[in-house]
Amino acid sequence: MPTIETTTIALMLWAIFGYGIGSIPFGLVLARVMGLGNLREIGSGNIGATNVLRTGNKKAAALTLLLDAGKGAFVVLIAKLLANPDAVQLAALMAMIGHCYPVWLRFKGGKGVATFLGIMLALAWPAGIGCCIAWLVGAGISRMSSMGALAAASASTFLLVFLGYGYILLLGIALTILVFWRHRANIHRVRAGNEPKIGQQG
Numbered sequence: 242m243p244t245i246e247t248t249t250i251a252l253m254l255w256a257i258f259g260y261g262i263g264s265i266p267f268g269l270v271l272a273r274v275m276g277l278g279n280l281r282e283i284g285s286g287n288i289g290a291t292n293v294l295r296t297g298n299k300k301a302a303a304l305t306l307l308l309d310a311g312k313g314a315f316v317v318l319i320a321k322l323l324a325n326p327d328a329v330q331l332a333a334l335m336a337m338i339g340h341c342y343p344v345w346l347r348f349k350g351g352k353g354v355a356t357f358l359g360i361m362l363a364l365a366w367p368a369g370i371g372c373c374i375a376w377l378v379g380a381g382i383s384r385m386s387s388m389g390a391l392a393a394a395s396a397s398t399f400l401l402v403f404l405g406y407g408y409i410l411l412l413g414i415a416l417t418i419l420v421f422w423r424h425r426a427n428i429h430r431v432r433a434g435n436e437p438k439i440g441q442q443g
Contacts, residue, residue, distance in 0.1 A: 259332035263339025313359030387427035
């Protein structure tokens, strides 16, 4: 039977693993490798897929979306395979924090939407699909990626409860709070009526 010390060390290692994978800035790397320039000097300066799209390269944006979602899903799936449920949830949360606050970029990362969706799909795929649909509806109606993100995050809490995933509800709430916090500037711009549309510079 594992001791408290062993359990604590294991959780710390899973937290480090989740943070490390989550903090890989795929958008920034792809933009440089594909000769698209420094994302920090393009559009909003964000490292996510939406800002990569502002370079005009749809392939790079799609790859960024897939890789950012993939790293969240990867962390969860590996933890599910090798660790207990507590470690899975901790690794998932740290992957999200790693994406939003990567140490390599002085804690100035992305807004976490793709990583959030990847985590949700790997943790509870029916709820994850529901979140993706909510993103599509929110973004489709408003033509704003930020509104899609807020719609997906808002829907996640209800989906987790409704679909029987209440045991990860606290994690879902924490992830939702992170998404809203990272989009606080977008929320102000939406209220002011100057939030950029999808693919628009700004």
